[in-house]
Amino acid sequence: HNAVVTAILASGAYVNSGLRIAELADATHELLRSFLPAEASVQNPVDMIASANEKDYRRALETVLDDDGVDLALVINVTPLLSDPRDILTEVAEVARDGGLDKPVLAVMMATEEFYEEVSRQERLPPVYGFPESAARAMALLCRYAAWRRRPVDEAPPVFEVDDDTVREILDGYEGKTGDGSAKDDDGGVYLSPDDAFRVLGAYDIPCVGGRVAGDREEALELARELGFPVVAKAVSSTLVHKSDVGAVRVELGDEEELAAALDDMEAAVRAAGHDNEGFLLQEMAQGGHEVIFGISTDPRFGPLLMFGLGGKYVEVFKDVRFGVTPLHRQEAEDMVRGIRGVKLLEGVRGEPPADVDILVEVLLRLAQLAQRHSRIRELDINPFLAAADRRQAKALDVRIQVGRPVDRPAE
Ligand code: ADP
Ligand code: MG
Numbered sequence: 003h004n005a006v007v008t009a010i011l012a013s014g015a016y017v018n019s020g021l022r023i024a025e026l027a028d029a030t031h032e033l034l035r036s037f038l039p040a041e042a043s044v045q046n047p048v049d050m051i052a053s054a055n056e057k058d059y060r061r062a063l064e065t066v067l068d069d070d071g072v073d074l075a076l077v078i079n080v081t082p083l084l085s086d087p088r089d090i091l092t093e094v095a096e097v098a099r100d101g102g103l104d105k106p107v108l109a110v111m112m113a114t115e116e117f118y119e120e121v122s123r124q125e126r127l128p129p130v131y132g133f134p135e136s137a138a139r140a141m142a143l144l145c146r147y148a149a150w151r152r153r154p155v156d157e158a159p160p161v162f163e164v165d166d167d168t169v170r171e172i173l174d175g176y177e178g179k180t181g182d183g184s185a186k187d188d189d190g191g192v193y194l195s196p197d198d199a200f201r202v203l204g205a206y207d208i209p210c211v212g213g214r215v216a217g218d219r220e221e222a223l224e225l226a227r228e229l230g231f232p233v234v235a236k237a238v239s240s241t242l243v244h245k246s247d248v249g250a251v252r253v254e255l256g257d258e259e260e261l262a263a264a265l266d267d268m269e270a271a272v273r274a275a276g277h278d279n280e281g282f283l284l285q286e287m288a289q290g291g292h293e294v295i296f297g298i299s300t301d302p303r304f305g306p307l308l309m310f311g312l313g314g315k316y317v318e319v320f321k322d323v324r325f326g327v328t329p330l331h332r333q334e335a336e337d338m339v340r341g342i343r344g345v346k347l348l349e350g351v352r353g354e355p356p357a358d359v360d361i362l363v364e365v366l367l368r369l370a371q372l373a374q375r376h377s378r379i380r381e382l383d384i385n386p387f388l389a390a391a392d393r394r395q396a397k398a399l400d401v402r403i404q405v406g407r408p409v410d411r412p413a414e
Pocket of ligand 1: 243285287288293315400
């Protein structure tokens with residue numbers, strides 16, 4: 003038996019699961035001692051030795067589960083020659099049922115194929131595994147699930163004072179419009195203009211870089227003087243999704259001459275890529291920080307899914323993102339932000355000051371509220387959002403919003 007228990011102890015599933023071998027109370031030791039043979043070990047893992055029958059299994063399991071220090075039990079039977087595993091499992095199942103769901107019981111029975119076929123058809127049995135490793139993995143997952151159930155959720159998700167009327171008005175403006183009919187959005191999703199997309203964020207007090215769309219070159223030059231050099235210029239086209247892929251984003255343009263040349267280049271590049279040029283987005287040049295991504299994706303059946311991760315060009319490279327669903331609690335938003343593998347980057351490497359994580363958590367919570375209240379928003383991507391040490395420097399540099407039909411969902 004010890005070989006089996008050792009296998010469980012040695013398996014990686016046990017080590018990384020947060021499981022601990024319970025230390026049994028003295029009273030439990032005594033009780034076990036009272037009915038088990040002298041050669042049995044009453045220390046955990048309890049070893050009843052090969053002579054144990056189904057009644058011994060029942061009593062031992064009852065005794066162990068009664069111990070306050072025990073949260074779950076694993077019954078292992080490896081001697082099918084001496085006792086019928088069916089009888090043992092029947093007793094174990096009864097004890098497990100008496101305990102309800104408070105203390106899960108799992109079993110490892112080293113038995114024949116027919117036995118497993120038989121138990122798989124039977125209801126109300128504890129889960130039975132053929133190998134200790136599988137049982138250990140299941141126990142680890144049970145513990146993770148238990149921890150998730152225990153997470154603090156008494157505190158309701160925060161509710162922010164926002165300008166929902168403005169959002170509604172903007173989205174109304176796209177009512178009845180249909181998208182470009184690309185294969186993916188077969189029910190006519192349509193993208194908001196950059197100005198409208200940034201206005202939606204503004205209505206939810208999500209910080210954005212200064213700027214707006216200019217209709218032509220003259221207006222772009224004028225706007226740049228207003229914003230102050232250096233500026234960033236991006237070509238606008240409703241069919242163009244990844245602007246920098248076609249050379250439609252130019253940063254750090256130092257003066258009018260550079261800007262004018264960049265506008266020419268971009269216009270030609272966009273046309274060469276097969277898109278219509280519909281103007282230029284002029285923005286202030288943001289400095290420093292780390293690029294992160296926020297996303298909303300709304301499934302007609304499941305509702306909004308929120309995403310956070312490392313952004314900019316790293317999204318595709320590292321795919322380091324975390325997901326959450328609404329209603330999103332503060333703790334969950336925090337776990338999303340701090341749960342990415344690259345969180346060390348945000349915390350600051352080599353003496354860099356750490357990014358303000360609170361603002362990232364808040365943006366995520368505000369987006370959750372936006373997604374919940376405006377189900378017409380089918381997809382939203384802020385990429386990049388600049389995470390910075392100084393919260394005044396934290397802002398969205400690029401946002402894309404796709405709207406579709408509103409989704410019927412029960413109020414949350
Ligand atoms: P797209 O995602 O369509 O390629 P973006 O607007 O995200 O275009 O710009 C691409 C990259 O350019 C960003 O990841 C960022 O590094 C940089 N960038 C964009 N806007 C600004 C800005 N206002 N200030 C500084 N850098 C910017
Ligand atoms: Mg982008």
